[in-house]
Amino acid sequence: xxxxxxxxxxxxxxxxxxxxxxxxxxxxxxxxxxxxxxxxxxxxxxxxxxxxxxxxxxxxxxxxxxxxxxxxxxxxxxxxxxxxxxxxxxxxxxxxxxxxxxxxxxxxxxxxxxxxxxxxxxxxxxxxxxxxxxxxxxxxxxxxxxxxxxxxxxxxxxxxxxxxxxxxxxxxxxxxxxxxxxxxxxxxxxxxxxxxxxxxxxxxxxxxxxxxxxxxxxxxxxxxxxxxxxxxxxxxxxxxxxxxxxxxxxxxxxxxxxxxxxxxxxxxxxxxxxxxxxxxxxxxxxxxxxxxxxxxxxxxxxxxxxxxxxxxxxxxxxxxxxxxxxxxxxxxxxxxxx
Numbered sequence: 001x002x003x004x005x006x007x008x009x010x011x012x013x014x015x016x017x018x019x020x021x022x023x024x025x026x027x028x029x030x031x032x033x034x035x036x037x038x039x040x041x042x043x044x045x046x047x048x049x050x051x052x053x054x055x056x057x058x059x060x061x062x063x064x065x066x067x068x069x070x071x072x073x074x075x076x077x078x079x080x081x082x083x084x085x086x087x088x089x090x091x092x093x094x095x096x097x098x099x100x101x102x103x104x105x106x107x108x109x110x111x112x113x114x115x116x117x118x119x120x121x122x123x124x125x126x127x128x129x130x131x132x133x134x135x136x137x138x139x140x141x142x143x144x145x146x147x148x149x150x151x152x153x154x155x156x157x158x159x160x161x162x163x164x165x166x167x168x169x170x171x172x173x174x175x176x177x178x179x180x181x182x183x184x185x186x187x188x189x190x191x192x193x194x195x196x197x198x199x200x201x202x203x204x205x206x207x208x209x210x211x212x213x214x215x216x217x218x219x220x221x222x223x224x225x226x227x228x229x230x231x232x233x234x235x236x237x238x239x240x241x242x243x244x245x246x247x248x249x250x251x252x253x254x255x256x257x258x259x260x261x262x263x264x265x266x267x268x269x270x271x272x273x274x275x276x277x278x279x280x281x282x283x284x285x286x287x288x289x290x291x292x293x294x295x296x297x298x299x300x301x302x303x304x305x306x307x308x309x310x311x312x313x314x315x316x317x318x319x320x321x322x323x324x325x326x327x328x329x330x331x332x333x334x335x336x337x338x
Contacts, residue, residue, distance in 0.1 A: 004111050005099065006198050007125045008092035015202040019121045021210075027238075027272050029204055032231060035239040038062070040247070043165075044069035055166075056173035059260075063267030064232055064251035066244050067166075072158045074246050077222055079147075080155040084280050086145040087127060088196040098127070098142055103323050106130040107140050113209065123273045124208045125196045131156040131284075132190035152192070156284070160190055163218055163286040166250060170218075174260055176297060181259060185217055185315075186289035193283045197229060200273040208271035208279070213331055214253040215322040216287035221249040227279040233268040254322075254333050255288055255315065261296035262309040266333070290316035310336045 021027075039058035045051050058065035088095075100108035107129055112122040130137045134153050141149050164182055171180040182188075197208040208229060223230060223243040230241040230249065241249060257266040273279070288294065295312035313336055322332045 004121075005092075005095065005109070005125050006111060006123065007088045007196055008095060011199060012201055015200065015205055016121075019123055019206045020202075021120055021206055025120075025210070026205060027203075027207060027270070029272065031238070032272075033237055033239045034242070035234070038239070038241060039065035040244060041065050041067050042069050043067055043071070052169055052172045055169045059170060059173065059252055059256075059264040062232070062234060063265035064241070064249060064269070066241070066247040066249050068244065068247050070162055070248055071165075072155075072162060072248070076155055076158060077246070077248075079151045080222060080282055081224065081280055083145055083148050083151045084127075084194045084196075084282060087142060087148060087194070088125065088280075090144060094144065106137060121206075122209055123197060123200050123206050124271070125198075127194040129192045129194070130189070131192050132160065132188070155282075156190065156192065159220055159284040160188075160286070162248075163188075163190075163220060163284070166218060166220075167286075170252075170256065170264070174263065175299065180297065181217070181256065184259060184288070184292060184294070185255070185286075186292040188217070189285075189287040189289060191216070191285040191287065193285070195271070195279075195281045195283065197271065197273050197279040197281075199276050199278055201275070203273045203275055206273065208273045211268045211270045213266040213268055213333075214251065214285065215255075215319055215332060216253040216285040217255040218253055218286045219251045220284045220286075221251070222282040222284075223247075223249060224280045227274065227277050229271045229273065229279045229281070231270050231272060233270075238270070253285070253287075254318070254331075255294055257333060258294050258310045258313075258336070259296055261300040261306075263300065266331075268331075287319075288315040290314065290319075294318065308338055311338050 041054045098109035109127050111125045138149050167181040168178040172178050225243045228242050231238045252264050252266050254266045292315045301308045
């Protein structure tokens with residue numbers, strides 16, 4: 001029901017029972033580490049080979065990295081976050097017209113992750129948009145705020161080109177042709193999740209989003225520059241990914257883990273919430289077309305190597321499997337191992 005939206009009601013003084021995690025599943029915020037070694041890649045570095053090596057190190061050892069000098073202007077990022085905030089501050093009745101709990105819908109406002117399946121809710125509202133081709137989807141986007149369609153479509157166009165550029169660097173870092181990943185993934189789908197995490201009365205009992213990997217190929221995240229919330233799992237410990245000035249966060253999705261024959265990792269990550277601060281984030285997802293066959297290249301499986309780790313599958317098959325489970329179950333790729 002639409003009245004489940006956190007952004008549609010008053011701030012709560014206590015956490016409803018439906019959001020409380022069992023004790024063994026709680027975030028243990030006091031145990032989270034800071035890591036000064038989180039990779040930061042300068043895409044404007046004049047030595048491309050150096051950039052490729054930095055990307056390889058980040059993908060192999062972290063599964064994510066932050067990027068600067070990425071070509072998306074500070075103004076564009078600020079406008080994107082600004083119009084996202086404006087949307088979630090619209091009157092409740094206006095937002096309600098966009099609500100749906102059907103994951104198949106191409107544009108929907110919803111809450112938590114998958115309210116049809118989950119038993120414990122997540123402290124998040126989000127607007128999910130399909131973004132490619134823009135001319136097909138933009139007409140159905142929210143008409144308010146008045147500049148929403150213009151700002152978001154412009155940002156989507158910039159992010160798509162950046163994503164292709166990053167896929168080229170990742171391909172090269174695996175010793176493949178620069179256009180290998182782009183070709184394999186076909187006419188890539190593009191989605192966006194505009195996430196709103198309101199202040200939470202008990203941040204230590206719940207999540208904005210629990211630990212999960214992304215089912216797509218590549219995720220580019222625009223973080224709230226003032227409020228941290230993203231955490232990633234490394235060597236069995238959760239570490240904070242504090243926003244860096246004018247940076248974007250890149251994380252490897254399940255499809256690139258499969259294409260790399262598990263050389264690169266689709267990182268487990270989660271979003272935590274705060275007692276007295278709201279937080280916004282904008283996640284852009286590039287995904288293979290539904291008919292794309294995901295299979296590691298011979299170069300990464302032959303020559304006395306370990307062979308293929310995963311069986312071949314289409315993205316449509318994978319995506320259906322991902323959405324048929326709970327977000328925080330075992331890594332979905334485990335179901336596709338050879």
